[in-house]
Amino acid sequence: MSKEDISRRQFLNYTLTGVGGFMAAGMLMPMVRFALDPILKEGSDQKMVAVTSIEELSNEPKRFDFKIKQKDGWYESDVTQSAWVYKAKNGDIIALSPICKHLGCTVDWNTDPSHPNQFFCPCHLGRYTKDGTNVKGTAPLAPLDVYESQVKDGKLYLGKAKPRKGA
Amino acid sequence: MMRWKTNDADVFLKSGEYVDSLLIPLTPLDFKQNFKSTVTMGEYTEMLCTEIERQLHGRMFLSPNFTYLKEHGPIEQLKSLIDHATASGHFKHIFLMTSDVYWKEFEHTITGQLFWVPALPLESMDEKHRHEVIKEQVKPLFQLIFNEWQRGINS
Incomplete structure:
Protein backbone atom coordinates (compact mmCIF):
# COMPACT_ATOMS: atom_id res chain seq x y z
CA MET A 1 0.00 0.00 0.00
CA SER A 2 2.65 2.46 1.06
CA LYS A 3 5.37 3.91 -1.18
CA GLU A 4 7.98 1.68 0.53
CA ASP A 5 6.58 -1.51 -1.13
CA ILE A 6 9.27 -1.33 -3.74
CA SER A 7 12.59 0.40 -3.10
CA ARG A 8 14.34 2.60 -5.58
CA ARG A 9 17.17 0.03 -5.68
CA GLN A 10 14.78 -2.80 -6.48
CA PHE A 11 12.98 -0.78 -9.11
CA LEU A 12 16.23 0.01 -10.89
CA ASN A 13 17.29 -3.61 -10.64
CA TYR A 14 14.09 -4.83 -12.23
CA THR A 15 14.10 -2.33 -15.04
CA LEU A 16 17.76 -2.85 -15.86
CA THR A 17 17.40 -6.64 -15.88
CA GLY A 18 14.37 -6.29 -18.12
CA VAL A 19 15.99 -3.95 -20.60
CA GLY A 20 19.27 -5.89 -20.50
CA GLY A 21 17.36 -9.11 -21.15
CA PHE A 22 15.70 -7.65 -24.20
CA MET A 23 19.01 -6.44 -25.53
CA ALA A 24 20.66 -9.81 -25.01
CA ALA A 25 17.72 -11.57 -26.65
CA GLY A 26 17.88 -9.17 -29.56
CA MET A 27 21.50 -10.05 -30.06
CA LEU A 28 21.20 -13.80 -29.49
CA MET A 29 18.05 -14.52 -31.50
CA PRO A 30 19.58 -13.90 -34.94
CA MET A 31 22.55 -16.04 -33.96
CA VAL A 32 20.35 -18.91 -32.82
CA ARG A 33 18.19 -18.57 -35.91
CA PHE A 34 21.26 -18.52 -38.07
CA ALA A 35 22.53 -21.74 -36.47
CA LEU A 36 19.16 -23.47 -36.75
CA ASP A 37 18.24 -22.08 -40.14
CA PRO A 38 18.81 -25.25 -42.20
CA ILE A 39 16.56 -27.17 -39.81
CA LEU A 40 13.80 -24.59 -39.97
CA LYS A 41 14.03 -24.47 -43.74
CA GLU A 42 13.47 -28.18 -44.19
CA GLY A 43 9.83 -27.86 -43.15
CA SER A 44 8.90 -25.38 -45.84
CA ASP A 45 10.05 -27.74 -48.58
CA GLN A 46 7.69 -30.46 -47.45
CA LYS A 47 4.58 -28.80 -48.83
CA MET A 48 2.26 -31.13 -50.69
CA VAL A 49 0.99 -29.96 -54.05
CA ALA A 50 -2.47 -30.65 -55.46
CA VAL A 51 -1.99 -32.53 -58.71
CA THR A 52 -5.33 -33.86 -59.88
CA SER A 53 -8.77 -34.92 -58.73
CA ILE A 54 -8.89 -38.64 -57.99
CA GLU A 55 -11.72 -39.22 -60.47
CA GLU A 56 -9.22 -38.89 -63.28
CA LEU A 57 -7.22 -41.86 -62.07
CA SER A 58 -7.58 -45.38 -63.40
CA ASN A 59 -5.63 -48.63 -63.45
CA GLU A 60 -3.61 -47.32 -66.35
CA PRO A 61 -0.70 -45.07 -65.38
CA LYS A 62 -1.33 -41.50 -66.46
CA ARG A 63 1.14 -38.70 -66.52
CA PHE A 64 0.51 -35.51 -64.57
CA ASP A 65 2.71 -32.44 -64.60
CA PHE A 66 2.81 -30.06 -61.69
CA LYS A 67 4.86 -27.13 -60.54
CA ILE A 68 6.75 -26.86 -57.31
CA LYS A 69 8.56 -23.86 -55.92
CA GLN A 70 12.22 -24.54 -55.53
CA LYS A 71 14.35 -22.30 -53.39
CA ASP A 72 17.97 -22.01 -54.24
CA GLY A 73 19.36 -19.47 -51.83
CA TRP A 74 17.44 -16.26 -52.49
CA TYR A 75 16.48 -17.37 -55.93
CA GLU A 76 13.04 -18.95 -56.14
CA SER A 77 11.98 -20.74 -59.29
CA ASP A 78 9.11 -22.86 -60.52
CA VAL A 79 10.21 -26.33 -61.44
CA THR A 80 8.01 -28.62 -63.48
CA GLN A 81 7.78 -32.12 -62.15
CA SER A 82 5.90 -35.08 -63.49
CA ALA A 83 4.39 -38.16 -61.94
CA TRP A 84 2.97 -41.39 -63.30
CA VAL A 85 -0.16 -42.04 -61.27
CA TYR A 86 -2.49 -45.03 -61.19
CA LYS A 87 -4.75 -46.99 -58.91
CA ALA A 88 -3.43 -50.35 -57.79
CA LYS A 89 -5.70 -53.40 -57.59
CA ASN A 90 -6.25 -52.89 -53.85
CA GLY A 91 -7.34 -49.29 -54.44
CA PRO A 113 6.18 -52.44 -78.48
CA SER A 114 8.22 -55.52 -77.61
CA HIS A 115 7.67 -55.04 -73.86
CA PRO A 116 4.11 -53.82 -73.30
CA ASN A 117 2.81 -52.60 -69.94
CA GLN A 118 6.16 -51.49 -68.66
CA PHE A 119 7.81 -48.16 -68.08
CA PHE A 120 10.39 -47.58 -70.76
CA CYS A 121 13.35 -45.24 -70.83
CA PRO A 122 14.23 -44.28 -74.42
CA CYS A 123 17.78 -43.18 -73.62
CA HIS A 124 19.37 -46.51 -72.77
CA LEU A 125 16.42 -48.87 -73.11
CA GLY A 126 15.86 -49.20 -69.38
CA ARG A 127 12.64 -50.87 -68.29
CA TYR A 128 10.52 -50.96 -65.13
CA THR A 129 7.47 -53.02 -64.29
CA LYS A 130 4.19 -51.28 -63.49
CA ASP A 131 5.01 -50.93 -59.79
CA GLY A 132 8.25 -49.20 -60.73
CA THR A 133 10.62 -52.11 -60.10
CA ASN A 134 13.58 -52.07 -62.44
CA VAL A 135 13.78 -55.01 -64.83
CA LYS A 136 16.97 -56.94 -64.29
CA GLY A 137 19.42 -56.85 -67.16
CA THR A 138 18.43 -53.34 -68.25
CA ALA A 139 20.41 -50.20 -67.51
CA PRO A 140 18.78 -48.93 -64.28
CA LEU A 141 19.88 -50.42 -60.95
CA ALA A 142 17.11 -49.16 -58.68
CA PRO A 143 13.33 -48.90 -58.80
CA LEU A 144 11.61 -45.61 -59.65
CA ASP A 145 11.12 -43.19 -56.75
CA VAL A 146 7.68 -43.03 -55.17
CA TYR A 147 6.00 -39.74 -54.32
CA GLU A 148 4.54 -39.23 -50.89
CA SER A 149 0.85 -38.97 -51.61
CA GLN A 150 -2.25 -37.94 -49.75
CA VAL A 151 -5.90 -37.68 -50.74
CA LYS A 152 -7.87 -34.75 -49.36
CA ASP A 153 -11.31 -33.57 -50.50
CA GLY A 154 -11.18 -35.77 -53.59
CA LYS A 155 -7.86 -34.32 -54.65
CA LEU A 156 -4.51 -36.01 -54.87
CA TYR A 157 -1.64 -34.23 -53.19
CA LEU A 158 1.96 -35.19 -53.89
CA GLY A 159 4.99 -34.42 -51.79
CA LYS A 160 8.58 -35.50 -52.15
CA ALA A 161 9.76 -38.39 -54.29
CA LYS A 162 11.40 -40.99 -52.07
CA PRO A 163 13.93 -43.51 -53.34
CA ARG A 164 13.47 -47.23 -52.67
CA LYS A 165 15.81 -50.17 -52.28
CA GLY A 166 17.08 -51.85 -55.43
CA ALA A 167 15.67 -55.10 -56.75
CA MET B 1 20.90 -31.95 -66.04
CA MET B 2 23.39 -31.99 -68.87
CA ARG B 3 24.19 -28.42 -69.67
CA TRP B 4 27.16 -26.12 -69.98
CA LYS B 5 27.80 -26.20 -66.23
CA THR B 6 30.90 -27.27 -64.34
CA ASN B 7 28.96 -29.79 -62.26
CA ASP B 8 27.39 -31.25 -65.38
CA ALA B 9 30.80 -31.44 -66.98
CA ASP B 10 31.95 -33.64 -64.08
CA VAL B 11 28.98 -35.96 -64.52
CA PHE B 12 29.55 -35.96 -68.25
CA LEU B 13 33.20 -36.96 -67.92
CA LYS B 14 32.25 -39.75 -65.50
CA SER B 15 29.36 -41.22 -67.47
CA GLY B 16 30.42 -39.96 -70.87
CA GLU B 17 29.92 -43.29 -72.59
CA TYR B 18 26.16 -42.96 -72.04
CA VAL B 19 25.91 -39.37 -73.19
CA ASP B 20 26.54 -39.69 -76.91
CA SER B 21 24.29 -36.99 -78.34
CA LEU B 22 24.77 -33.26 -78.65
CA LEU B 23 21.99 -30.75 -79.14
CA ILE B 24 23.06 -27.38 -80.51
CA PRO B 25 20.59 -24.49 -80.60
CA LEU B 26 21.23 -22.27 -83.63
CA THR B 27 20.36 -18.74 -82.56
CA PRO B 28 20.48 -15.81 -84.97
CA LEU B 29 21.40 -12.34 -83.72
CA ASP B 30 20.04 -9.11 -85.13
CA PHE B 31 19.92 -5.82 -83.28
CA LYS B 32 18.68 -3.87 -86.29
CA GLN B 33 15.43 -4.18 -88.23
CA ASN B 34 14.42 -7.74 -87.28
CA PHE B 35 15.28 -7.40 -83.62
CA LYS B 36 12.04 -8.65 -82.11
CA SER B 37 11.38 -11.54 -84.47
CA THR B 38 14.96 -12.69 -83.97
CA VAL B 39 14.51 -12.67 -80.23
CA THR B 40 11.27 -14.64 -80.61
CA MET B 41 13.10 -17.26 -82.69
CA GLY B 42 15.83 -17.61 -80.13
CA GLU B 43 13.41 -17.85 -77.23
CA TYR B 44 11.34 -20.48 -78.96
CA THR B 45 14.36 -22.57 -79.88
CA GLU B 46 15.55 -22.34 -76.30
CA MET B 47 12.21 -23.52 -74.91
CA LEU B 48 12.20 -26.55 -77.19
CA CYS B 49 15.78 -27.41 -76.33
CA THR B 50 15.18 -27.04 -72.60
CA GLU B 51 12.23 -29.42 -72.78
CA ILE B 52 14.19 -31.99 -74.76
CA GLU B 53 17.11 -31.73 -72.38
CA ARG B 54 14.76 -32.06 -69.40
CA GLN B 55 13.41 -35.36 -70.66
CA LEU B 56 16.53 -36.86 -72.23
CA HIS B 57 19.44 -35.51 -70.22
CA GLY B 58 20.77 -39.00 -69.57
CA ARG B 59 21.91 -39.15 -73.15
CA MET B 60 21.66 -35.67 -74.58
CA PHE B 61 24.06 -32.85 -73.86
CA LEU B 62 22.68 -29.37 -74.44
CA SER B 63 25.32 -27.15 -75.98
CA PRO B 64 25.35 -23.38 -75.45
CA ASN B 65 23.70 -21.45 -78.24
CA PHE B 66 25.50 -21.20 -81.54
CA THR B 67 24.91 -17.52 -82.20
CA TYR B 68 25.60 -15.89 -85.55
CA LEU B 69 24.98 -12.98 -87.85
CA LYS B 70 23.39 -14.21 -91.04
CA GLU B 71 25.41 -11.91 -93.29
CA HIS B 72 28.62 -13.58 -92.11
CA GLY B 73 27.66 -16.88 -93.68
CA PRO B 74 27.96 -18.94 -90.49
CA ILE B 75 27.65 -22.30 -92.26
CA GLU B 76 31.40 -22.94 -92.38
CA GLN B 77 31.79 -22.14 -88.72
CA LEU B 78 28.96 -24.48 -87.82
CA LYS B 79 30.50 -27.23 -89.90
CA SER B 80 33.81 -26.88 -88.13
CA LEU B 81 32.03 -26.89 -84.77
CA ILE B 82 30.29 -30.14 -85.68
CA ASP B 83 33.57 -31.62 -86.91
CA HIS B 84 35.17 -30.63 -83.64
CA ALA B 85 32.38 -32.22 -81.58
CA THR B 86 32.51 -35.44 -83.59
CA ALA B 87 36.29 -35.61 -83.46
CA SER B 88 36.21 -35.29 -79.66
CA GLY B 89 34.95 -38.86 -79.67
CA HIS B 90 32.15 -38.01 -77.21
CA PHE B 91 29.28 -37.60 -79.60
CA LYS B 92 27.86 -40.05 -82.10
CA HIS B 93 24.69 -38.09 -82.77
CA ILE B 94 24.47 -34.38 -83.44
CA PHE B 95 21.13 -32.59 -83.41
CA LEU B 96 20.61 -28.99 -84.43
CA MET B 97 17.60 -26.97 -83.39
CA THR B 98 16.57 -23.70 -84.96
CA SER B 99 13.64 -21.51 -85.92
CA ASP B 100 15.70 -19.73 -88.55
CA VAL B 101 14.83 -20.83 -92.09
CA TYR B 102 18.35 -19.86 -93.18
CA TRP B 103 19.62 -23.32 -92.32
CA LYS B 104 17.00 -25.23 -94.28
CA GLU B 105 18.95 -25.04 -97.55
CA PHE B 106 22.05 -26.48 -95.92
CA GLU B 107 20.20 -29.40 -94.37
CA HIS B 108 21.89 -31.99 -96.58
CA THR B 109 25.38 -30.60 -96.34
CA ILE B 110 25.41 -30.75 -92.54
CA THR B 111 26.38 -33.93 -90.74
CA GLY B 112 23.78 -33.99 -88.05
CA GLN B 113 20.04 -33.82 -87.92
CA LEU B 114 18.52 -30.41 -88.38
CA PHE B 115 15.23 -29.64 -86.65
CA TRP B 116 13.75 -26.56 -88.19
CA VAL B 117 10.69 -25.51 -86.21
CA PRO B 118 9.15 -22.15 -87.07
CA ALA B 119 8.65 -20.04 -83.96
CA LEU B 120 5.17 -19.63 -82.55
CA PRO B 121 4.23 -16.38 -80.84
CA LEU B 122 3.84 -17.66 -77.29
CA GLU B 123 4.39 -14.41 -75.41
CA SER B 124 0.67 -13.75 -74.88
CA MET B 125 0.05 -17.24 -73.51
CA ASP B 126 0.11 -18.01 -69.84
CA GLU B 127 2.74 -20.26 -68.38
CA LYS B 128 0.62 -23.40 -68.33
CA HIS B 129 -0.61 -23.26 -71.92
CA ARG B 130 2.85 -22.41 -73.10
CA HIS B 131 4.18 -25.55 -71.52
CA GLU B 132 1.39 -27.61 -73.13
CA VAL B 133 2.22 -26.21 -76.57
CA ILE B 134 5.93 -26.85 -76.14
CA LYS B 135 5.25 -30.40 -75.02
CA GLU B 136 3.12 -31.05 -78.10
CA GLN B 137 5.69 -29.46 -80.40
CA VAL B 138 8.48 -31.55 -78.96
CA LYS B 139 6.70 -34.89 -79.27
CA PRO B 140 7.42 -35.55 -82.96
CA LEU B 141 11.00 -34.42 -82.41
CA PHE B 142 11.41 -37.13 -79.78
CA GLN B 143 10.31 -39.65 -82.37
CA LEU B 144 12.97 -38.40 -84.77
CA ILE B 145 15.60 -38.55 -82.05
CA PHE B 146 14.61 -42.10 -81.09
CA ASN B 147 14.71 -43.14 -84.74
CA GLU B 148 18.20 -41.72 -85.04
CA TRP B 149 19.31 -43.62 -81.93
CA GLN B 150 17.68 -46.76 -83.26
CA ARG B 151 19.63 -46.44 -86.49
CA GLY B 152 22.79 -46.21 -84.42
CA ILE B 153 22.00 -49.58 -82.81
CA ASN B 154 21.15 -51.33 -86.06
CA SER B 155 24.10 -50.10 -88.05
Whole structure:
Protein backbone atom coordinates (compact mmCIF):
# COMPACT_ATOMS: atom_id res chain seq x y z
CA MET A 1 0.00 0.00 0.00
CA SER A 2 2.65 2.46 1.06
CA LYS A 3 5.37 3.91 -1.18
CA GLU A 4 7.98 1.68 0.53
CA ASP A 5 6.58 -1.51 -1.13
CA ILE A 6 9.27 -1.33 -3.74
CA SER A 7 12.59 0.40 -3.10
CA ARG A 8 14.34 2.60 -5.58
CA ARG A 9 17.17 0.03 -5.68
CA GLN A 10 14.78 -2.80 -6.48
CA PHE A 11 12.98 -0.78 -9.11
CA LEU A 12 16.23 0.01 -10.89
CA ASN A 13 17.29 -3.61 -10.64
CA TYR A 14 14.09 -4.83 -12.23
CA THR A 15 14.10 -2.33 -15.04
CA LEU A 16 17.76 -2.85 -15.86
CA THR A 17 17.40 -6.64 -15.88
CA GLY A 18 14.37 -6.29 -18.12
CA VAL A 19 15.99 -3.95 -20.60
CA GLY A 20 19.27 -5.89 -20.50
CA GLY A 21 17.36 -9.11 -21.15
CA PHE A 22 15.70 -7.65 -24.20
CA MET A 23 19.01 -6.44 -25.53
CA ALA A 24 20.66 -9.81 -25.01
CA ALA A 25 17.72 -11.57 -26.65
CA GLY A 26 17.88 -9.17 -29.56
CA MET A 27 21.50 -10.05 -30.06
CA LEU A 28 21.20 -13.80 -29.49
CA MET A 29 18.05 -14.52 -31.50
CA PRO A 30 19.58 -13.90 -34.94
CA MET A 31 22.55 -16.04 -33.96
CA VAL A 32 20.35 -18.91 -32.82
CA ARG A 33 18.19 -18.57 -35.91
CA PHE A 34 21.26 -18.52 -38.07
CA ALA A 35 22.53 -21.74 -36.47
CA LEU A 36 19.16 -23.47 -36.75
CA ASP A 37 18.24 -22.08 -40.14
CA PRO A 38 18.81 -25.25 -42.20
CA ILE A 39 16.56 -27.17 -39.81
CA LEU A 40 13.80 -24.59 -39.97
CA LYS A 41 14.03 -24.47 -43.74
CA GLU A 42 13.47 -28.18 -44.19
CA GLY A 43 9.83 -27.86 -43.15
CA SER A 44 8.90 -25.38 -45.84
CA ASP A 45 10.05 -27.74 -48.58
CA GLN A 46 7.69 -30.46 -47.45
CA LYS A 47 4.58 -28.80 -48.83
CA MET A 48 2.26 -31.13 -50.69
CA VAL A 49 0.99 -29.96 -54.05
CA ALA A 50 -2.47 -30.65 -55.46
CA VAL A 51 -1.99 -32.53 -58.71
CA THR A 52 -5.33 -33.86 -59.88
CA SER A 53 -8.77 -34.92 -58.73
CA ILE A 54 -8.89 -38.64 -57.99
CA GLU A 55 -11.72 -39.22 -60.47
CA GLU A 56 -9.22 -38.89 -63.28
CA LEU A 57 -7.22 -41.86 -62.07
CA SER A 58 -7.58 -45.38 -63.40
CA ASN A 59 -5.63 -48.63 -63.45
CA GLU A 60 -3.61 -47.32 -66.35
CA PRO A 61 -0.70 -45.07 -65.38
CA LYS A 62 -1.33 -41.50 -66.46
CA ARG A 63 1.14 -38.70 -66.52
CA PHE A 64 0.51 -35.51 -64.57
CA ASP A 65 2.71 -32.44 -64.60
CA PHE A 66 2.81 -30.06 -61.69
CA LYS A 67 4.86 -27.13 -60.54
CA ILE A 68 6.75 -26.86 -57.31
CA LYS A 69 8.56 -23.86 -55.92
CA GLN A 70 12.22 -24.54 -55.53
CA LYS A 71 14.35 -22.30 -53.39
CA ASP A 72 17.97 -22.01 -54.24
CA GLY A 73 19.36 -19.47 -51.83
CA TRP A 74 17.44 -16.26 -52.49
CA TYR A 75 16.48 -17.37 -55.93
CA GLU A 76 13.04 -18.95 -56.14
CA SER A 77 11.98 -20.74 -59.29
CA ASP A 78 9.11 -22.86 -60.52
CA VAL A 79 10.21 -26.33 -61.44
CA THR A 80 8.01 -28.62 -63.48
CA GLN A 81 7.78 -32.12 -62.15
CA SER A 82 5.90 -35.08 -63.49
CA ALA A 83 4.39 -38.16 -61.94
CA TRP A 84 2.97 -41.39 -63.30
CA VAL A 85 -0.16 -42.04 -61.27
CA TYR A 86 -2.49 -45.03 -61.19
CA LYS A 87 -4.75 -46.99 -58.91
CA ALA A 88 -3.43 -50.35 -57.79
CA LYS A 89 -5.70 -53.40 -57.59
CA ASN A 90 -6.25 -52.89 -53.85
CA GLY A 91 -7.34 -49.29 -54.44
CA ASP A 92 -4.10 -47.67 -53.32
CA ILE A 93 -2.97 -44.71 -55.38
CA ILE A 94 0.57 -45.11 -56.63
CA ALA A 95 2.51 -42.07 -57.82
CA LEU A 96 5.86 -42.83 -59.40
CA SER A 97 8.57 -40.39 -60.36
CA PRO A 98 9.31 -40.54 -64.09
CA ILE A 99 13.00 -39.89 -63.56
CA CYS A 100 15.01 -42.88 -64.74
CA LYS A 101 17.35 -44.11 -62.01
CA HIS A 102 20.07 -44.68 -64.55
CA LEU A 103 20.96 -41.19 -65.76
CA GLY A 104 17.81 -39.20 -65.26
CA CYS A 105 15.90 -39.33 -68.53
CA THR A 106 12.12 -39.28 -68.41
CA VAL A 107 10.50 -42.70 -68.67
CA ASP A 108 7.33 -43.32 -70.62
CA TRP A 109 4.56 -45.84 -70.06
CA ASN A 110 3.96 -48.61 -72.56
CA THR A 111 5.98 -47.18 -75.45
CA ASP A 112 8.21 -50.15 -76.21
CA PRO A 113 6.18 -52.44 -78.48
CA SER A 114 8.22 -55.52 -77.61
CA HIS A 115 7.67 -55.04 -73.86
CA PRO A 116 4.11 -53.82 -73.30
CA ASN A 117 2.81 -52.60 -69.94
CA GLN A 118 6.16 -51.49 -68.66
CA PHE A 119 7.81 -48.16 -68.08
CA PHE A 120 10.39 -47.58 -70.76
CA CYS A 121 13.35 -45.24 -70.83
CA PRO A 122 14.23 -44.28 -74.42
CA CYS A 123 17.78 -43.18 -73.62
CA HIS A 124 19.37 -46.51 -72.77
CA LEU A 125 16.42 -48.87 -73.11
CA GLY A 126 15.86 -49.20 -69.38
CA ARG A 127 12.64 -50.87 -68.29
CA TYR A 128 10.52 -50.96 -65.13
CA THR A 129 7.47 -53.02 -64.29
CA LYS A 130 4.19 -51.28 -63.49
CA ASP A 131 5.01 -50.93 -59.79
CA GLY A 132 8.25 -49.20 -60.73
CA THR A 133 10.62 -52.11 -60.10
CA ASN A 134 13.58 -52.07 -62.44
CA VAL A 135 13.78 -55.01 -64.83
CA LYS A 136 16.97 -56.94 -64.29
CA GLY A 137 19.42 -56.85 -67.16
CA THR A 138 18.43 -53.34 -68.25
CA ALA A 139 20.41 -50.20 -67.51
CA PRO A 140 18.78 -48.93 -64.28
CA LEU A 141 19.88 -50.42 -60.95
CA ALA A 142 17.11 -49.16 -58.68
CA PRO A 143 13.33 -48.90 -58.80
CA LEU A 144 11.61 -45.61 -59.65
CA ASP A 145 11.12 -43.19 -56.75
CA VAL A 146 7.68 -43.03 -55.17
CA TYR A 147 6.00 -39.74 -54.32
CA GLU A 148 4.54 -39.23 -50.89
CA SER A 149 0.85 -38.97 -51.61
CA GLN A 150 -2.25 -37.94 -49.75
CA VAL A 151 -5.90 -37.68 -50.74
CA LYS A 152 -7.87 -34.75 -49.36
CA ASP A 153 -11.31 -33.57 -50.50
CA GLY A 154 -11.18 -35.77 -53.59
CA LYS A 155 -7.86 -34.32 -54.65
CA LEU A 156 -4.51 -36.01 -54.87
CA TYR A 157 -1.64 -34.23 -53.19
CA LEU A 158 1.96 -35.19 -53.89
CA GLY A 159 4.99 -34.42 -51.79
CA LYS A 160 8.58 -35.50 -52.15
CA ALA A 161 9.76 -38.39 -54.29
CA LYS A 162 11.40 -40.99 -52.07
CA PRO A 163 13.93 -43.51 -53.34
CA ARG A 164 13.47 -47.23 -52.67
CA LYS A 165 15.81 -50.17 -52.28
CA GLY A 166 17.08 -51.85 -55.43
CA ALA A 167 15.67 -55.10 -56.75
CA MET B 1 20.90 -31.95 -66.04
CA MET B 2 23.39 -31.99 -68.87
CA ARG B 3 24.19 -28.42 -69.67
CA TRP B 4 27.16 -26.12 -69.98
CA LYS B 5 27.80 -26.20 -66.23
CA THR B 6 30.90 -27.27 -64.34
CA ASN B 7 28.96 -29.79 -62.26
CA ASP B 8 27.39 -31.25 -65.38
CA ALA B 9 30.80 -31.44 -66.98
CA ASP B 10 31.95 -33.64 -64.08
CA VAL B 11 28.98 -35.96 -64.52
CA PHE B 12 29.55 -35.96 -68.25
CA LEU B 13 33.20 -36.96 -67.92
CA LYS B 14 32.25 -39.75 -65.50
CA SER B 15 29.36 -41.22 -67.47
CA GLY B 16 30.42 -39.96 -70.87
CA GLU B 17 29.92 -43.29 -72.59
CA TYR B 18 26.16 -42.96 -72.04
CA VAL B 19 25.91 -39.37 -73.19
CA ASP B 20 26.54 -39.69 -76.91
CA SER B 21 24.29 -36.99 -78.34
CA LEU B 22 24.77 -33.26 -78.65
CA LEU B 23 21.99 -30.75 -79.14
CA ILE B 24 23.06 -27.38 -80.51
CA PRO B 25 20.59 -24.49 -80.60
CA LEU B 26 21.23 -22.27 -83.63
CA THR B 27 20.36 -18.74 -82.56
CA PRO B 28 20.48 -15.81 -84.97
CA LEU B 29 21.40 -12.34 -83.72
CA ASP B 30 20.04 -9.11 -85.13
CA PHE B 31 19.92 -5.82 -83.28
CA LYS B 32 18.68 -3.87 -86.29
CA GLN B 33 15.43 -4.18 -88.23
CA ASN B 34 14.42 -7.74 -87.28
CA PHE B 35 15.28 -7.40 -83.62
CA LYS B 36 12.04 -8.65 -82.11
CA SER B 37 11.38 -11.54 -84.47
CA THR B 38 14.96 -12.69 -83.97
CA VAL B 39 14.51 -12.67 -80.23
CA THR B 40 11.27 -14.64 -80.61
CA MET B 41 13.10 -17.26 -82.69
CA GLY B 42 15.83 -17.61 -80.13
CA GLU B 43 13.41 -17.85 -77.23
CA TYR B 44 11.34 -20.48 -78.96
CA THR B 45 14.36 -22.57 -79.88
CA GLU B 46 15.55 -22.34 -76.30
CA MET B 47 12.21 -23.52 -74.91
CA LEU B 48 12.20 -26.55 -77.19
CA CYS B 49 15.78 -27.41 -76.33
CA THR B 50 15.18 -27.04 -72.60
CA GLU B 51 12.23 -29.42 -72.78
CA ILE B 52 14.19 -31.99 -74.76
CA GLU B 53 17.11 -31.73 -72.38
CA ARG B 54 14.76 -32.06 -69.40
CA GLN B 55 13.41 -35.36 -70.66
CA LEU B 56 16.53 -36.86 -72.23
CA HIS B 57 19.44 -35.51 -70.22
CA GLY B 58 20.77 -39.00 -69.57
CA ARG B 59 21.91 -39.15 -73.15
CA MET B 60 21.66 -35.67 -74.58
CA PHE B 61 24.06 -32.85 -73.86
CA LEU B 62 22.68 -29.37 -74.44
CA SER B 63 25.32 -27.15 -75.98
CA PRO B 64 25.35 -23.38 -75.45
CA ASN B 65 23.70 -21.45 -78.24
CA PHE B 66 25.50 -21.20 -81.54
CA THR B 67 24.91 -17.52 -82.20
CA TYR B 68 25.60 -15.89 -85.55
CA LEU B 69 24.98 -12.98 -87.85
CA LYS B 70 23.39 -14.21 -91.04
CA GLU B 71 25.41 -11.91 -93.29
CA HIS B 72 28.62 -13.58 -92.11
CA GLY B 73 27.66 -16.88 -93.68
CA PRO B 74 27.96 -18.94 -90.49
CA ILE B 75 27.65 -22.30 -92.26
CA GLU B 76 31.40 -22.94 -92.38
CA GLN B 77 31.79 -22.14 -88.72
CA LEU B 78 28.96 -24.48 -87.82
CA LYS B 79 30.50 -27.23 -89.90
CA SER B 80 33.81 -26.88 -88.13
CA LEU B 81 32.03 -26.89 -84.77
CA ILE B 82 30.29 -30.14 -85.68
CA ASP B 83 33.57 -31.62 -86.91
CA HIS B 84 35.17 -30.63 -83.64
CA ALA B 85 32.38 -32.22 -81.58
CA THR B 86 32.51 -35.44 -83.59
CA ALA B 87 36.29 -35.61 -83.46
CA SER B 88 36.21 -35.29 -79.66
CA GLY B 89 34.95 -38.86 -79.67
CA HIS B 90 32.15 -38.01 -77.21
CA PHE B 91 29.28 -37.60 -79.60
CA LYS B 92 27.86 -40.05 -82.10
CA HIS B 93 24.69 -38.09 -82.77
CA ILE B 94 24.47 -34.38 -83.44
CA PHE B 95 21.13 -32.59 -83.41
CA LEU B 96 20.61 -28.99 -84.43
CA MET B 97 17.60 -26.97 -83.39
CA THR B 98 16.57 -23.70 -84.96
CA SER B 99 13.64 -21.51 -85.92
CA ASP B 100 15.70 -19.73 -88.55
CA VAL B 101 14.83 -20.83 -92.09
CA TYR B 102 18.35 -19.86 -93.18
CA TRP B 103 19.62 -23.32 -92.32
CA LYS B 104 17.00 -25.23 -94.28
CA GLU B 105 18.95 -25.04 -97.55
CA PHE B 106 22.05 -26.48 -95.92
CA GLU B 107 20.20 -29.40 -94.37
CA HIS B 108 21.89 -31.99 -96.58
CA THR B 109 25.38 -30.60 -96.34
CA ILE B 110 25.41 -30.75 -92.54
CA THR B 111 26.38 -33.93 -90.74
CA GLY B 112 23.78 -33.99 -88.05
CA GLN B 113 20.04 -33.82 -87.92
CA LEU B 114 18.52 -30.41 -88.38
CA PHE B 115 15.23 -29.64 -86.65
CA TRP B 116 13.75 -26.56 -88.19
CA VAL B 117 10.69 -25.51 -86.21
CA PRO B 118 9.15 -22.15 -87.07
CA ALA B 119 8.65 -20.04 -83.96
CA LEU B 120 5.17 -19.63 -82.55
CA PRO B 121 4.23 -16.38 -80.84
CA LEU B 122 3.84 -17.66 -77.29
CA GLU B 123 4.39 -14.41 -75.41
CA SER B 124 0.67 -13.75 -74.88
CA MET B 125 0.05 -17.24 -73.51
CA ASP B 126 0.11 -18.01 -69.84
CA GLU B 127 2.74 -20.26 -68.38
CA LYS B 128 0.62 -23.40 -68.33
CA HIS B 129 -0.61 -23.26 -71.92
CA ARG B 130 2.85 -22.41 -73.10
CA HIS B 131 4.18 -25.55 -71.52
CA GLU B 132 1.39 -27.61 -73.13
CA VAL B 133 2.22 -26.21 -76.57
CA ILE B 134 5.93 -26.85 -76.14
CA LYS B 135 5.25 -30.40 -75.02
CA GLU B 136 3.12 -31.05 -78.10
CA GLN B 137 5.69 -29.46 -80.40
CA VAL B 138 8.48 -31.55 -78.96
CA LYS B 139 6.70 -34.89 -79.27
CA PRO B 140 7.42 -35.55 -82.96
CA LEU B 141 11.00 -34.42 -82.41
CA PHE B 142 11.41 -37.13 -79.78
CA GLN B 143 10.31 -39.65 -82.37
CA LEU B 144 12.97 -38.40 -84.77
CA ILE B 145 15.60 -38.55 -82.05
CA PHE B 146 14.61 -42.10 -81.09
CA ASN B 147 14.71 -43.14 -84.74
CA GLU B 148 18.20 -41.72 -85.04
CA TRP B 149 19.31 -43.62 -81.93
CA GLN B 150 17.68 -46.76 -83.26
CA ARG B 151 19.63 -46.44 -86.49
CA GLY B 152 22.79 -46.21 -84.42
CA ILE B 153 22.00 -49.58 -82.81
CA ASN B 154 21.15 -51.33 -86.06
CA SER B 155 24.10 -50.10 -88.05
